[in-house]
Amino acid sequence: MAINLSTKIGPLSLERPTILASGILGISLDVFNRIYKAGAGAVVTKSLSKEPWEGYANPTIFSVKGGGWINAVGLSNPGAANFASMIQPNKEVPIIVSLVGSVEDDFDFMIKQFENCKVVAFELNLSCPHVAKVGLEVGDDLDLVNKIIKTVKNATAVPVFAKVGLGSTDYIETVSTAVDAGIDGITAINTMRAMAIDIETQRPILSNKIGGLSGTPIKPIAVRCVYEISSKFEIPILGSGGISTWEDAVEFFLAGASAIQIGSAVGDNWIKIFDEINNGISQYMEKKRYSKIAEMVGLAKGS
Amino acid sequence: MQRDPNYPTICKIEKVIDETPSVRTLIFSDDVLPNVLPGQFAMVWIPGVNELPMSVMISHEQGKAAFTIRKLGEASTGLYNVAVGKYIGIRGPYGNSFDIKEGKLLLVGGGTGLVPLLRLLTFVKPSDDVTVLIGAKTKAEVFFEDMANDILEKNPHRVLVVTEDGSYGEKGLVTDLVEKIITETKFEAVYTCGPELMMYKTVQLSHEKGIFVQASLERMMKCGIGICGSCCIGEDLVCRDGTIFDGDHLLANKEFGHTFRTKAGILDKF
Numbered sequence: 001m002a003i004n005l006s007t008k009i010g011p012l013s014l015e016r017p018t019i020l021a022s023g024i025l026g027i028s029l030d031v032f033n034r035i036y037k038a039g040a041g042a043v044v045t046k047s048l049s050k051e052p053w054e055g056y057a058n059p060t061i062f063s064v065k066g067g068g069w070i071n072a073v074g075l076s077n078p079g080a081a082n083f084a085s086m087i088q089p090n091k092e093v094p095i096i097v098s099l100v101g102s103v104e105d106d107f108d109f110m111i112k113q114f115e116n117c118k119v120v121a122f123e124l125n126l127s128c129p130h131v132a133k134v135g136l137e138v139g140d141d142l143d144l145v146n147k148i149i150k151t152v153k154n155a156t157a158v159p160v161f162a163k164v165g166l167g168s169t170d171y172i173e174t175v176s177t178a179v180d181a182g183i184d185g186i187t188a189i190n191t192m193r194a195m196a197i198d199i200e201t202q203r204p205i206l207s208n209k210i211g212g213l214s215g216t217p218i219k220p221i222a223v224r225c226v227y228e229i230s231s232k233f234e235i236p237i238l239g240s241g242g243i244s245t246w247e248d249a250v251e252f253f254l255a256g257a258s259a260i261q262i263g264s265a266v267g268d269n270w271i272k273i274f275d276e277i278n279n280g281i282s283q284y285m286e287k288k289r290y291s292k293i294a295e296m297v298g299l300a301k302g303s
Numbered sequence: 304m305q306r307d308p309n310y311p312t313i314c315k316i317e318k319v320i321d322e323t324p325s326v327r328t329l330i331f332s333d334d335v336l337p338n339v340l341p342g343q344f345a346m347v348w349i350p351g352v353n354e355l356p357m358s359v360m361i362s363h364e365q366g367k368a369a370f371t372i373r374k375l376g377e378a379s380t381g382l383y384n385v386a387v388g389k390y391i392g393i394r395g396p397y398g399n400s401f402d403i404k405e406g407k408l409l410l411v412g413g414g415t416g417l418v419p420l421l422r423l424l425t426f427v428k429p430s431d432d433v434t435v436l437i438g439a440k441t442k443a444e445v446f447f448e449d450m451a452n453d454i455l456e457k458n459p460h461r462v463l464v465v466t467e468d469g470s471y472g473e474k475g476l477v478t479d480l481v482e483k484i485i486t487e488t489k490f491e492a493v494y495t496c497g498p499e500l501m502m503y504k505t506v507q508l509s510h511e512k513g514i515f516v517q518a519s520l521e522r523m524m525k526c527g528i529g530i531c532g533s534c535c536i537g538e539d540l541v542c543r544d545g546t547i548f549d550g551d552h553l554l555a556n557k558e559f560g561h562t563f564r565t566k567a568g569i570l571d572k573f
Contacts, residue, residue: 025532025540027568034538046532052567058354058378059346061526062394063309073531078568086570200313201350201390267309267530270543 003282007041007293009258010184010236011159012121014094016041017281017293018249018274021240021263022098022123022163023047023073029086032093039274042094044261045083047125049099049134050106052079057207061267062196064217068242069264070194072130072211075100080110084117094120098163100134104144104151111155119158124148126174127165127190129212136167136190142177149181161238165190166221175229185236187261188225192218215264216242223255230256230298244268246280253293254300306335309528311348311392316385317367322446326415327383328360328371329391336368336393340400341423342519342547345370346527348392352381356524356542358418358496359396361425371418397527398546401517405431406491411481411505413438413497417447419519420496424454432459434484438477438501442470478504490514493550499573503560506550516550523564533568 007017020026020035020043032043055076063069077083080099087095097119101107111122126145128135138144145162152160162178164171164186175186191212196205204210222241229237239257243249244265252260265273281293290296306312318330336345339359347370348354355378360369374383385391401419403426410433412420417437427433433455439445444466451462464472465480473480478501485493485508493509495502496519509516522534522541529543537556539545553559562570 024530025535027532027564028535028537030538031532031535031540046568052569054566055525058525059311059348059392060354061528061530062311063307065307065310069309069530071526071530073525076525076531076533076567082569198311198313198350198392201392203350205311205348205392207353264530267526267528270529 003285004292005278005281007259009238012184014041014259016278017259018277019096019238019259019261020044020266021261022125024263024266027078029090032087032090032095035271035274036093038271039278041259042096042120044096044123045098046077047075047098047100047128048077048080048083048110049075050080050101050109052082053077059205059207062205064196064213064215068213068215068217069267070196070206070211070213071191072206072208074208075128075131075134080113084113087117090118096121096123096161098123098125100125100128101148102133102138104147107148107152108155111152121159121161121184122152122156123161123163123187124152125163125190127163127167129165129191129193130208130210136165139164139174140167140169142169142173145174145177146181149178149183153182159184161185161187163187163190166192171225172228172232175233175235179233179235183235185238186229187238187240188229189218189222189241192221214242216244218242219248223251226252226257227255227300231301244273246277246284249277249281250284250296253296254298256298256301258293258297308396309394311394313390313392316387316389316391319387322371323444326371326373326446328369329382329385330362330367330369331391332366333368333393334366336396337362337366339396341403341426342400342419343396343398344546345393345395345397346524347382348394349378349381349385350390350392353378355379355382356527357382358519359422360418361422371415373415394527397542401494401547403427404492404515407432407488408434409481409484409490409493410435411438411477411493411495411497411501412436413477413501414444416497416519420494421447421450421454423494424451427458429457434460434488435462436477436480436484437462437464438497439464440467442466445471477501478508481505482508485509485512485514492516495519499560499563506553510550510554517547518550518553519546520548521546523566533564535564
């Protein structure tokens with residue numbers, strides 16, 4: 001019997017719970033189509049800004065010895081308007097558009113660029129750890145978070161999620177503000193501020209010196225955050241942070257996530273990762289006799 | 304600890320060879336890169352400057368690898384200027400490699416695009432009949448002609464040079480000579496690396512004749528491992544699916560020979 005892997009993240013229904021995380025591979029519609037065919041339930045675009053950004057000079061990504069990645073790509077992206085015209089032909093792929101900006105008007109402008117595109121949700125990146133004036137600095141400013149979400153919710157009927165990370169403000173405060181402002185779901189977590197120094201040349205490796213740590217090292221932290229958010233709020237959660245196996249995915253469901261996002265593991269295992277994780281989830285559900293994902297979401301909280 | 308291909312391994316430059324007034328070869332010792340397959344590349348970190356993808360050049364010494372670089376932008380000029388005794392960091396090797404056929408082979412290279420082709424020459428069978436075409440703007444920019452002849456010393460072979468200004472070899476575009484040669488000789492396979500419009504024409508001409516053809520593509524690369532998406536061409540990622548692609552696959556891709564992406568990911572025309 002084919003297992004039904006569909007899931008609901010508040011108002012958004014997806015056929016499969018595995019989503020390509022923002023920042024990974026997300027700059028062309030052809031690639032989105034390929035990843036969707038490879039098994040992803042949805043794809044999140046690179047974070048788009050009002051104007052095109054080139055990002056930082058290389059090196060922008062390298063691995064951590066023992067597992068994980070550190071990156072400071074610097075939010076390179078073609079800008080919301082260019083990107084919207086590029087995905088305009090989309091018919092099939094559930095695309096979640098990620099946005100970054102420093103004031104509410106940026107978001108209003110960007111949302112309007114996508115009026116004629118098939119977009120299933122927006123994800124507000126309130127947590128990029130390595131670009132000034134956007135990302136974490138916005139997520140740390142609760143007044144600004146409130147204004148941005150209210151503006152965005154006013155500008156579109158499409159579901160809106162907020163991606164949070166660990167900044168200088170308690171992320172629970174950011175989530176609380178987002179929930180009060182009417183957000184439809186929370187993506188948790190983003191990468192965490194990190195760096196590595198080469199001991200021969202005695203320099204930081206990233207051109208930006210400091211970047212974001214992703215992959216397996218941050219998974220236990222992400223599970224903890226998803227668990228805390230789901231314990232404190234009635235809000236759908238998209239779990240993200242170091243998911244590389246179906247067991248990881250199930251752990252996030254049990255912590256309270258209704259869907260999961262996969263990023264770094266694409267670098268380690270390539271795009272077959274979506275199919276592998278979907279298959280593993282199916283087998284687990286069969287073994288545990290679940291007929292839908294929702295039956296296991298948040299189960300760990302009751303124990 | 305075992306070497307992590309995705310974390311920079313630091314190498315000291317041991318020797319620098321000037322190939323032309325703007326092209327240099329940097330030689331260094333390494334355990335892995337001397338033995339890569341033809342077409343594979345490394346991400347090369349120039350500490351304090353930048354990092355860029357480089358096809359791995361052959362060296363004539365055991366345990367040594369090389370990069371051949373033309374100074375052009377910030378990163379390539381940075382690598383060009385790395386002196387003997389200074390350090391670079393390497394990640395990789397990454398990417399796939401040429402499918403090496405047997406029989407009559409044609410290699411078409413422009414500039415530093417000759418690097419993966421020279422490595423390919425070290426893999427040919429002694430019985431293979433190999434033709435190498437080298438395209439350059441002018442005589443001063445011709446390099447690796449002697450090296451190609453040396454590698455192919457024991458093979459039936461010819462190395463032909465075409466310059467745009469006619470200052471050396473035949474005058475014209477290397478693709479004019481490709482057209483002439485593949486009409487005269489039935490090749491088993493054509494391999495090309497160099498400027499994209501040169502490769503596009505070479506792939507088109509070969510494909511029309513029904514000859515197996517492969518090209519090694521170049522795109523803006525940041526991660527080199529299929530995470531950042533910068534190097535996408537259609538649905539393919541040059542770093543992870545390439546850099547070598549079959550001609551028929553490329554001709555079905557509307558971006559090949561027409562557009563590339565900028566650092567911001569905006570499509571631009573060649």
